[in-house]
Amino acid sequence: MTAAGDRNRRVLVVRCPAWRSPIADRAAAPQLFEQVVGVVREFCPRIEVLRPGICAFAVHGPARYYGGEAELARNLAEAVTRLGFDCGVGIADGMFAALLASRDGLAGGCRMVPSGASPAFLAPRSVTVLGEPELADLLIRLGIRTLGEFASLPTAEVRNRFGASGLLAHRLARGLDPRPLAASPPTADLSVQAEFDPPAEQSEQVAFVAKSLAGQLHAQLAASGLGCVRVQVQVICADGQEITRLWRHDGLLSELAVAERVRWQLDGWRTGQHADHLAEGGEGGSGGEGGSGGEAGGVILLRLIPDQLVHDPGRQLGLWGDAVVSDRVARAAVRVQAMLGHGAVRQPVLTGGRSPADQALLVPFGDMSVSLRPADRPWPGKIPSPAPATVYPTPKPAMVTDCSGALVTVTGRGHVSADPARLSVAGGPPLAVTAWTGPWPVTERWWDPAHACRKARFQLVTVDGGAWLAVVHDGCWLIEASYD
């Protein structure tokens, strides 16, 4: 390895842990990250967004400008922290080592691995960091626990035993880039574009076109036996503004994933512009896009440019149908999303929780469903089966009174002041309670003052045949769900 080769492989990774957890309103998260991207871009114009929360760039040029890698990393970490986001910066040879270094950087600002030291940096780490759970499991059972041990295996043997994906992991473990980059530029121009006349005002409309463009792009790539590691999305507005961004996906991008990123890019840019507008007098803005002169006048051109081309090794689909979304369903869902917005079509996923509302996560169609709370844990205090068919997205205010008309209360020790006799939901007429049970006290997340809550739940049956799940919280009654 020559020194020049090493220098070109130096990569800086900025990691913001705020985006690691899929928070409830996932749709908003990528757009917020746009602010971080804007700041990072002031250090290097050509950056690569790996996923919301992580971006990277080649360190060689900027480091010279800032007088050294350490200076660059420190300045960058300061700039992002000033935005109000926690961040870790890592610099190493190659993307994989830099990613791990940035994880270390979370603790103390930045972590730098000297040039050529990546294999030594990686060697003591567990094979689980490769992100291939099955391979890691197998390796551990074979007695190969660290990346160093894995890297010391002969390449040919690894290829024989673990196949193409094993070979990729092996290259990572040795501190090399996962795949050899496509050495020669593509012979033909593989970029695709669509023009909008009249200009498209809605990002949904652009994203809708982006999906079919992506399909076209993939067909072209497939015809030449190539796959793209990154795709450059270029959007040109009616007033001449240009928004360009590189998006990376692990491996191959699906059409929906491309459309999604186009939408994030547009939404994020719009909200960023809006924020700039509001905070005109604020501290040196994050306006990488230049003068935010009011309306951009809609999008007139969308271009997708495949950026890093690799030979496509192909994929093997599961023999027995994984719940594959058929094209027909995806088409209908995307069409409705184009009409009503990305968050309008959702797929339910069961998660762990005690109340019926906690037990479900509604994931926008096309997004990855990542649940923080596994459903297969015991969840003591969970509302027993059968589950209510109606779960109000926001609980309805209610009044539960006893025979004398006084509000029923629950003491800290779980004593009910009197038998519930009447229930009035959302200011409606009071209904006589024919049967009730409770209180079922719950103290959730007492270790976390921001989310801690103490509640007591009741099941109530009213004279009209309705059955309700009611909760008392801070002396207020709420109806969480009803059994219909």
Added chain:
Amino acid sequence: MLVRPGRAGLADLLARGAVRPGDQLGGGVLADADRFPVLPVLRDLLPGGTLRRGSVVALGSWSSLCLALAAGPVAAGAWCAVAGVPEFGVAAAAEAGLDLAKLLLVPGLGQNWPQVVASLFDGCDLVLLRPPDRPSALVRRKLEAAVRRYGAVLLVAGDWDGAHVKLRITTSGWAGIGSGHGRLCGRWAQVVADGRGEWARPRARWLWLPGPDGAVAAVADEALAASGVTAETGTGWEAGTG
């Protein structure tokens, strides 16, 4: 369908989606059957014991009956869109036997809801709709035409003039809960079906809706259920009124 007397167990499994015929694996589209199977306990309430493609079923209001009726077709491989029900109980749906991976939820339908619903028929064989407002005759005819064109089934959690079958819960009561003790264990309900043509004469069935595990089940002793008030004294059942 593999329904032979000796294989009743398998047929039952098929209806619940525990096993599936090979041709229904993977894709969202059924083979060319023009009918969707329903859960065995609901067969008596529907003409031919199935949901015919192109038909509209009105269910009165949003309830676990809607979930129970959708469970059969979804288990057989159909995709189901739930439109206009922001308070959809996901856990209840899973307990009723609905495969969540085959559900699309469209909680808010917006102003132009008939067009949204018509687009859903393009991808889903089953649309469970609670109309945001009372649809005009024109809107109804358009949607009925879309249902027929795509060979889908429209389940309406509300009223729908001209529905092929109407199901409604006439009497119901909750079991297992007392005054300060017990818990909601299940609801016994009398479901009455009527409709057009051969189904003009109403017929009724007693069902656990939902049963103790959230699934729909037949009430074993109909006489007991019919006189739910007497049962209340003996077994701790509490009768609501219908």
